[in-house]
Amino acid sequence: MKRNWKSLLTGIALAAMLAAGVFAQNGTDVLIRNATVLTAAKGTLENTDILITNGKIARIGKNLRAPNAKVIDATGKFVTPGLIDCHSHAMLDSINEGSYAVTSMVRTSDVLDTTDVTIYRALAGGVTAANLLHGSANPIGGLNTVVKFKYGRPMAEFVFPGAPPGIKFALGENVKRANSNVQPGQSRRYPATRMGTMEVIRDAFIRAKDYKRKWDDFKSGKTKIEPRRDLELEPLVEVLEGKRLVHAHGYRSDEHLNLMLIADEFGFKVATLQHGLEAYKIAPEIAQRGTGVSIFVDYWGYKLEAYDTIPYNAYILWKNGVVVSLNSDSGERIRRLNLDAAKTMKYGGVPEEEALKMVTLNPAKQLGVDKRTGSIEVGKDADIVVWSGHPFSPYSHAETTMVDGEVFFDRKQDLARREQLKAERERLEKLDANLPPGKRGKKEAKEDDKEEKPEATPVPTKGGNRK
């Protein structure tokens, strides 16, 4: 018992020290010393120091002095900007509102789960920000949320400050419900064809224009009664006004091209084509419109419309001047985006820095946050990863991941904490509430049995008697 107490106290002290080390750096300066820095903007800098002040990159150079800064010795190590996943469903308690074909009234920001362990695992893979998207059940889906992965922090601190709002669109099999069964008693949802999908989108924008006109009339005094605020159409008006980014899921190039033609018709730009497995077929048309593409680097063949891609997709798009990013769309793949970037060097020969940009600066551009993050440059947020070796090597791993200059993942500390978590688990598993139903409160039950049960007593008894 005495020993247990002692180890418990040591555990608490250790936890406090670790917590102080990992999380209490807000406001303190950090100096990363002697690293190979892949800036994702201005080439690779050898034996370079990075000074972080107030969560921002303050200086980049050699032999920087900062007497009060916490020093991370990165000799022999590599530093990159924090990776950004332009297509993720992490942190979402619900992903699809599949009842209607147009669900621009729903918001992913309403259903964020900051306790999702995917966040921590992503940090361990060097990911510091993500575009959290509605699913692909509808031609026009819900609103997105761009977040920084500040694991352990309150919800409000996750939302990327100043990130332009976005919305999910989707095309193809998922939208026309090709692979889902109709519920008994329900009719098949419109649209059931790719043709119908385009009609739904066009119709929604015509309605959005009408809606805008109603408000314009009211604001200019033409009408007396305030129009109804319509949460479905408001975001579409923002799209028309260029204030909201469209992230459009699609596989086939004909559909992505059709969507861009609709966008031309209504005078807006599609921000990103998501997945774009065949985007290489329409690379010039995409480049011409300044639309970005966010793809899987080498993942295909899992359904009919996903057959016609090639691992050279990223290379061809890049060669045509398209801003390309590589996304995960998965809680598992989100941990290896660095290797996805490496593959673009193998297939086609994308230069190293351009490859790195595909998981850093390019997604930042596509999400409109490249002024804040995505590269290692003075003045940007200190979203930084220290890697044990070159990030494109499968033998390397993220050692330290920082968001706004704060460490949210540290491999050494993670390893050290495992013993402590094991001890905590052992202690917790012995608690009555954590015992299986049959074993709970055994001790108390025996004591009870020795004595006469009181008469007609709905009031008492131990919780332990619940079997």
Next chain:
Amino acid sequence: MNRVISRAMLAVLCVLTLASAMSAQVGSYAITNAKIVTVSGSVIEKGTVVIRNGLIESVGAGVKVPADAKVLDGEGMTVYPGLIDARSTLGIPQTPPRPQGGPSAQNQQDESISKYPEGLRPEVTAASKIKAGEAQFASQRNAGFTTVLTIEDDGIFNGQSALINLAGESAAEMIVRPSWAQHVSFRTLRGGNFPTSLMGTFAALRQMFLDARRHAKILDMYEKDPKGMKRPDRDISLEALIPLLKGDQPVVFTANTEREIVRALDLAKEFGLKAYISGGQESWKLAGRLKEENVPVLLSLDFPKRTLSEHKEAEPEPLDTLRLRAEVPKNPARLKQAGVKFAFHTGELKNMREFFANAREAVANGLSEADAIRAMTLSAAEIFGVEKQTGSIEAGKIANLVVVKGDLFDEKASVSHVFVDGREFEQPKRPERPAGNAAGNTSGAPANVAGTWNLTIEPPGQTIGATLVVTQQGGMITGSLSSPLFPSTPLRDGRVTANGFGFTVTVDVGGTALDVVFDGRVTGNEVEGTVDTPQGPAVFRGTRTPR
């Protein structure tokens, strides 16, 4: 040991069977020589409470016993204010679950003029659904509860809750406060109608509040000057939201996790709603914000406990789950310390013993007994705005009282009398001997439910056949339940109830042991009742094979 258990079972059984036969009278009473926990004032170590015409006439150490009062000797007894369950579904008949994916609510026979689907109708009131009848309240009243806040737990807008006393000839007589608050659950609608996702639920709520705000404006405009203006359509659903937007009627959000509570508070802020939290399992994590925004918590004492049976090859439970079960009993003390207002409720607890066991656990984790009592009495009354009428033992207040042999926090304590609106409910004495008898009687003897029953269990959208073999010994039943879906499983906690039988079986579903609770009403050789499963409720019916 068996004898002890069977005697205990018998005792419980008798409480249940006699519940409906108990005499309930209004008159004048004097409880003398009792310890009186007034809650509003200091504890009176030895005193008298006089009850007349449904009210507390006087209370104190030196109170004279009126000549016409029936005297209850309170020697060794403690008198408390009647307990209040701050969130319940008592008194509201359960609507049978609709089959999943069935026809939408609009296609079914629907008598409402609301244009919104069922589940998004804030105009629905609990008060209009309450059925009077003493028996349904027996187990809770016998445990010391005199008052509950009741509201159906269904839909996104659950409707408007009513505070009721657990006795009365009619619903009208029972209601202490109708339509206290609107209740909101962050859940989806059934049958494939929007919203089918949590995201959609928030969109639906937000759009309705926006529409209600606009509707109120237009109604106002029309009220002031109808000339030349098209008469606005009336909308009973939106109009039920106007008092919420004006802050006249509170909104109780069912929210347990930290993020659910944040979502509730954010939504309340967005529309200026007067928010309350119900459930509140992780509310200590937001104690600061709850205090700052003056949001009281209707705190469930349904503490989470492991339900998985032991299995060597099972994955270990997540650390977060283990931590949560350890932390939840500390929640009440933490809220108290942070200055957050709270009252207790029974949550999903079926067994009132667990309510008190968990209250004791809260006390063991730092809450004072006085604060625990307060959370079951006066604090609840204050939250519901009826603290001038009830919640403490003071002259002039409603005579809602519970008389306990010993102390409420003593495990061996037992309730001897409950007064609801001055009506006395005496706990029945132990009967001399049990006898086999036909089901449905109220003579106090257990019914005969033994035999082989062919059951059909009807979870939404399916029908499962099952065979139930029951052996009866007095008020206890043992036996087994078998079905094509699971092997023969022994019954646990088998008992004869007031009008049938009840038992629990643990069914193995893909490595997870689920507790399934059956509660059936027997009429001759027919049985029908409800099945409570972790996946949701179902109904069952069956017949007994003649011997």
